[in-house]
Amino acid sequence: MFKDSFKYYKSRSQIVDFSQVLDLNKDTPNLKKIDIKSETYFGFHPTHTWEVFEVVARPGLIIIKNPFTNVGQRYWAVRCLQDYSKRPYKRNIDSVKSTADIDDWWQVCNVTGDVELLKKLRWSTLGYHHNWDTKYYSEEHKTEFPEDLQNVTKFLSSVLNFGNYSAEAAIINYYHMDSTLSGHTDHSEPNLNAPLFSFSFGQTAVFLIGGKLKEDSAISMFLRSGDILVMSGDSRLCYHGVPRIINADSRPWESIMHIKDDMPKGYEHILKICKDEKLWTCFGDYLTHSRINMNVRQVLNKDQESL
Ligand SMILES: O=C(O)CCC(=O)C(=O)O
Structure with missing residues (x-):
């Protein structure tokens, strides 16, 4: 049962055996290689070099083994920490009295060195804000969806042959070494x-x-x-969660390779941070003891203009 596995991997009171955890770094019959279109895009290695698998026991569950360049990883980390964590996006810290007035969480953390505040941000929602209580989206609770995140998901959708895609809601999850995310299904989107x-x-x-x-x-x-x-097809409505964060066995964000970056116009200031070790340091420090997850969904059905 999901609950039992969750409890097992979450447990800190016994030695947990991770040998049964599916590992992309090991050959396993549980993964089936799939072919994709040949393309290039900012922040990624060319797609012909990607390793893309479907999980045999979960049809529709696709996993792409880190296709990002090191600069690509840095780019998205900067966006999540510096920009997607800001107002007008909606964050967990907005509903807590002591942090409700903070517009620019990342800047305040860096100016004050407040480690407690750094740990307080757990999620931020972009586009249609997911209401955690009602589990509904509404036109009244919506901010603009970031263009770069929209474009990268359109690119992935095309490469993986899913066709047109419109990213309309995202949850950015910020995890610390002791964070978990309980089992749930994502079923609030009219377009499943x-x-x-x-x-x-x-x-x-x-x-x-x-x-x-x-x-x-x-x-x-x-x-x-x-x-x-990528949760698609039959796997789209499966229970899932994160019982544990463990130390990374490599840090691909640490060094940058000097390859040409075909940066989309308007985001040069982000690339500048990624390529300047001094400006990058605080972002790298965060990744060394945390995990960030960008979780992107299409909300509306094809030809539907609003909720
Ligand atoms: O952090 C993850 O990998 C999963 C996040 C998730 O399931 C969610 O935001 O609904």
Whole structure:
């Protein structure tokens, strides 16, 4: 049962055996290689070099083993920490009295060196804000969806042959070494046919995915920095969660390779941070003890203009 596996991997009171966790760094019959279109895009290695798999026991669950250049990883970390964590995006810290007035969380953390505040940001929502209580999206609770995140998911959708994609809601999850995310299904979107794109940066997650019922057994897998998980088809409505964060066994964000970056116009200031070790330091420090997950969904059905 999902619950039992979750409890097992979460446990700190016993030695946990990770040998059954699906690992992209090891050959396993549980992964089936799939072919994709040949393309290039900012922040990624050319797609003909990517390793893309479907999890055999979960049809529709696709995993791309870190296709990012090191600068690409840095780019998204900077966006998540510096920009997607700001107002007008909606964050967990908005509903807590002591932090509700903070517009620019990242700047305040860096100016004050407040480590407690750094740990307080757990999520931010972009585009249609997910209401955690009602589990509904609404036109009244919506901000503009970032163009760069929109474009990268359109690119992935095309490369993986999913066709047109419109990213309309995203949750940015910020995890610390002791954070977990309970088992749940993502079923609030009227469009449940469009894939969900999930990007991991920083420390490694033990990710758990069950079936459509809570009673179904779960598969565990490591999600390392740069890995992209796509929940499509039959896997789109499966129970999933993160019982544990573990130390990363490599830090691909640490050094930068000097390859040509075809940066989209308007984001040069982000690239400047990525390429300047001094400006980058605080972002790298965060990734050394945290994990960031960008979880992107299409909300509306094709031809639907609003909710
Ligand atoms: O952090 C992850 O890998 C999963 C996040 C997730 O399931 C969610 O935001 O709904």
